[in-house]
Amino acid sequence: MYCSQPLTFIKSGWKKALIGAFFLSGASYAWAHDYLALVNGEALTLHRGHFFSGHEGQEVPFKAEQIKQYLCLRDGKVTQLTHPSNYPLPLDTRCDVLRVDVDEGIWSQTWTKLVPKPPAQVDGMVLKSWHAFEAFKWGKPQALKNGPLASQGLELVVQPGQRTFSQGGKLRLIAYFNGKPQEGVKVAYKGKFRGETDEAGQINLKLRQAGVQQISASFEVKNAEGAEAGYRLYNATLQFTLPSP
Amino acid sequence: MLNKKLFAAVLSMTTLNAWAHHGVAGLGTAGLIGPGAPVESSTATPLPQGKVFLYAKVDYSAYKRTDSNAPEATYSQFDMLGAGYGFKPWLSGYVFLPYHIKAESSGGTSSEGFADVSWMVQLGLKWDDGLRLQPKKESLDDWEDWHFTLYGGSTLPTGDPNHRLSDGSIDPGKSTGYGNPAYMVGATLTKWWGGRWTLNMETSYMMFQSYTYATGDKYQFGNEFRLNIAPVYRLWSDGARKMRLDAAVEAQWLALERDELNGVGEAATGGRILYITPGVRLYYDNVSLALGLKMPSWTDLNESDLQQGAEGKEDYRVLFSASYLY
16 A cells, blocks of 8 residues: 555654653644655555554544645646545646645643543543644745745745755755744754754755655644643655656 | 973964854754764854854863973963854854963973964855855755855964063963964864764964064064864763763864064974874753863874973873853
């Protein structure tokens, strides 16, 4: 079912990175779902699961109603597409860049378990709760300099000054949150925590291997008192393929 | 008449040797697994913008004796207090206050006191698709780039060049000040390969001015050139405990020009020394502690037999430093 190559490239070091991210942020969301585009025959489909984190290999399908938007950048124009309702979600590779937003729902962390419910519906003490949002982005490398595609949520964009994409070279990114560059976004490359964005929202990563590139980012915002969850957690994934030299 | 003894070269050796900070304390994202720092040499890591750096160092130097019946240098202790501030991510400033103890055996003359205050500014650079200033924040991948610093500064004549010893004499080598500013320029390089190894290099040149002492004699210390190379290995780190332990070995080359008294080259001064300094550095949260053993492993002193108590004639030196960043 899965294309094995993308799964193996990210496994190494991911757990350590998650532990590091957990320690650095003090949050429990390091155990959030992973999003991964996989080649299925001629098609490219979007999967959700624990491919890199706990329960490695376990797929956790999302429902069609959780998809909040399905954006396509083509010929310089962003359009909202009607998304298919089947899972795994087919991705329209005619687009230069695609962004799929998924509402992950509200999660509560207790001393012993992570529960996909608001704190009010959880028995016992809740250490932390958050409403999680995922923005998965796939694209052709040069087209990833366009953006952000949406003015809401978290999104990784390649800096306009990025001249080439090459193995061993730098990938220069800007993390946008609600349409503006955001400082303090935690970024991981192929399962390894690499740092946080600066005040201009920028971070540089090294493209260490050819093939599928997977960059993930997260940023949390504290909710006001009385909200259903303590935090809003925004995750963004950027995926593209770097040809072998 | 100056009571010129053999401490002359020793006076200068730690006043500015510790100008640049030696390993930024503080384990941020990069600190846990990023580039390491040697025990004594400066690294190419400017202070983070807006951060204050506090520093203390003890350098205990025990000298080889040549004549147990004659008054000879037995030990020196060079203490240092310092403070730094990150004005910009690429610009740091430091001030240091040294305290020196220079002890001789029975019958000799010892001295002790605060020496010249020194200051330094450090410019941080890196090579990332071209030469650029040190940015405010870097990813771990950015830390694999070549990092450089250029630094410069001077001593200020706050000490007492005419410090009188117990017999009433003045020995420039035991005075607590140079009388005039001494200037220093230097550069550092740090390269981290993304794993446990870091390479650190430093070079510096220190220039002295002549000073006319209360005796009427004009004395000038010889200029000093240093080149340090240090591989650093990360032995252990623990993110949960915010701790890290590094091991380092420094090769430190020191070339001392001959001193001059009233325009004439002074005997028993100057030479070349290669020190080897193995050591460890422990980080705990915002504190960094370093301990090293510095040994002259090769020397070519101008008049070696006459230079007891000078650099290169140590039996051993123990270095300890503590730094704190907030």
